[in-house]
Amino acid sequence: MALPININDLVNGQAIEWERLEFKQGWNPEEIVHTLCAFANDINNWGGGYIIVGIAEKDGRPILPPAGLAPESLDRIQGAVLTLAYQLLPNYFPLIQPYTLQGQHILILWCPAGDNRPYTAPITQGKAAQRYPYIRFGSRSIIAKEDNLRRLQELTARIPFDDRINGKATIDDLDLGLIQAFLQEVKSDLYEESKQIPFADLCLNMKIVNGPKEALRPLNVGLLFFSRNPEKFLERSWIELVIHKDKTGKNFSEKYFKGPLHHQLRAILDYFRNNVIEEVVEKVAHKAEANRHFNFPYEAIEEALSNAVYHKSYEMDKPIEVQLWPDRIEILSFPGPVPPVDAQILKQNKRIVARDYRNRRIGDLLKELHLTEGRGTGFPTIRNAMKENNSPEPVFETDEQSTYFLSVLLAKEQIITAIENIPFNNLEELSHFLNTLSDQASDQAKTSDSKEKEILENLLAKLSDQASNQAVQIIENNLNDKALTILNILDEPKKRVEILENLGLSNHSRNRERYLDPLINLGWIEMTIPDKPTHQDQKYKRTIQGALLHRLVLGLNSDKE
Structure with a gap:
């Protein structure tokens, strides 16, 4: 059964960060079992990763066109993957799918984060080999030691909220139409298969349900993206927009954006694009051409809202709050950033790379829809967009307890004195x-x-x-x-x-x-x-x-x- 992702985007690092991809020209069981273990442990809550067999690599990047695998070796390698899965303790089984890319056969192993961390793997393929927990460090799989080992042990059986089963819902609360629309948009080969296979098998293959087959339950991420009314199961999982007519705060109106998470995000972005963003024309003395900018650059708004949707806690019954003022946009979400990111780090004008993420699955689906970028690019993108528009520097704020996260985008000030009419x-x-x-x-x-x-x-x-x-x-x-x-x-x-x-x-x-x-x-x-x-x-x-x-x-x- 096909995977719920576009393979070309995957291989070229457009939907998944490079650190979560491992390319192997041929079958190498010793290295592959270590990477299986590292992706299953998912120490940073990135969402696991993918092993692509049949493509050589250089410096962590694929060498294309693929070297490819012999067609007759595909069944043998798939059987060998199952053998490796039993070598991991607890046992861990990735999803395996052969593909043809640029005329060559490859094999893709999707390795989602496991539910029973920490996992260990044998250091060699010999008998009585010692076992160690492996984690990802950049684009390599290494043995977890000292601080990393303690961090991994702290994650024992701890599953991020978006990847947990929701006991309030049943599989019938997931909508086939929404699932197929997603697969069609990302151009997944699973879209055509979804028209024929049982609904439960489709949901299992997308990793949006879990549990015994006779009593499958949706995961929270499945409800957030593929149910018509996710707020029925996850309270106040919507975006609130307050539109202030003036700076007094007394004259305002409200709008609510509900429904699947990506629909909410696109709807509020459309609102800003169609009703808020305006071109600012500044007439300059002794200059024939006027300066043209925007009151708010769209790219900055898009990134700030996407970050809020990606990083808020859906375990808390607090919506994302957006305040639109005549001179600024305030985007508030709860709680604040995950440590070690704090109020002081937010003030630094440089790329911020967190070691841990709150919503590993939400991030993956947003990336596949091209609604957010890879790790650590959000703040630079917002700052660059504001700078290119000659807008004031954006403000990112939290408190000492990291109970909230606030992004403030200040409007581009228009030169009123230069306007003649x-x-x-x-x-x-x-x-x-x-x-x-x-x-x-x-x-x-x-x-x-x-x-x-x-x-x-x-x-x-x-x-x-x-x-x-x-x-x-x-x-x-x-x-x-x-x-x-x-x-x-x-x-x-x-x-x-x-x-x-x-x-x-x-x-x-x-x-x-x-x-x-x-x-x-x-x-x-x-x-x-x-x-x-x-x-x-x-x-x-x-x-x-x-x-x-x-x-x-x-x-x-x-x-x-």
């Missing part, structure tokens, strides 16, 4: 623009000796009359005819009675609700004593946004006159 289509767009502009003014005020008023004037210096006229029209259409007057008279804080008298209105709560409350809700004016709305000394004043709007709509045109 700002079209506003509605009140929401106008408010968003004012929020963005006021944040920039606040940031500049922290690092500048200039007065805030001068900063605001500089930010608005190149706005056109069209922007002013559009802002006036939107306010009059969506609020009332007195909104601009209120902003105009608040050169200094005033009590409600003063404001309403200036408008020719009585000091009645209905007038407050009609004329003042909408401006407070928009963030254009605020109370001087917000905790006590009815305080006798309560006054109202313009916010930074309100000052910007006043300057844009009223002050700019008067200055030109």
Whole structure:
């Protein structure tokens, strides 16, 4: 029966890291049994590995085209593999499959991580040979000693959560359509066979079920990828997206991405691609061509979300939380990274290689779907994408107890002062623009000796009359005819009675609700004593946004006159 992986991708190291591949030109039982043992022990929780017989290697890389095996030797070698499997203690049986690659016969041994670590193998093929536990070290199989031996002993019968049986589900909770769609996408030869073989045999061959044949149960990884509603069996195994309309945190909406894990990831990536990522155009003085970048580079978002899906613990009933702010994206997952990676290591601007992984099977399936890369490439990929986009450096954070992992991608700042025309289509767009502009003014005020008023004037210096006229029209259409007057008279804080008298209105709560409350809700004016709305000394004043709007709509045109 074929293996659930694309063989060309496998041989060329595109779906599996090179450390997990071993190439043998011919049959060498002594070396092969040691590698079988090392992959079964899987000391780093990488997910085992593959032994490919019939392909020579140089420096851990295949020499192609394959040397190949004689067709008449295939049955004999498969029988010899079973003999080696009995030499391991406890006994361990890989999946064996012959293939034809570039016109030559090869044999592939898929060696998933074993459930009964540690495994030992004889050091030689002679009788009464001593036995040792073997592990992978780079692309070699070595005897586990000292610290490595202690680490291996600590893994005794410890199976990562994604590779465990889920007692809440049955094999009927796995969906044949999802399995076949996966096999077809990765171009596995098992796809055609899946149309004919029994469903239980298919699931066994994909290693997504375990147990006695009469009572097979799905593994957690099988439910996460191949059940329609994995959250039924693994609580809150979804992605939550909170979309903040402004920086106050009060105006937001939520979206939930559920279903198979790879469907969740692709759905939220599609959302960002279609609704969030925008091209940023910066007009530079004395230069004909504008600088073109993106507010967020897609590659950085893709890698950060893929890392969260790959590395979170599905044993915890906490979803992946994504917060989308006007100026940043925050991706939070639980718990934090696996030791020895800690808060200090995360701050280092270099490749981070962990010695252990939380989800060995989830990682394999994501790699086969090309939704994540090999080990240690995530942080460099994100940093490089942000750097190439001229975006701020990303932030990676955890606490001392490693209870969470936070990735923060900051937006590419647009040069507002270089924009000559700002079209506003509605009140929401106008408010968003004012929020963005006021944040920039606040940031500049922290690092500048200039007065805030001068900063605001500089930010608005190149706005056109069209922007002013559009802002006036939107306010009059969506609020009332007195909104601009209120902003105009608040050169200094005033009590409600003063404001309403200036408008020719009585000091009645209905007038407050009609004329003042909408401006407070928009963030254009605020109370001087917000905790006590009815305080006798309560006054109202313009916010930074309100000052910007006043300057844009009223002050700019008067200055030109």
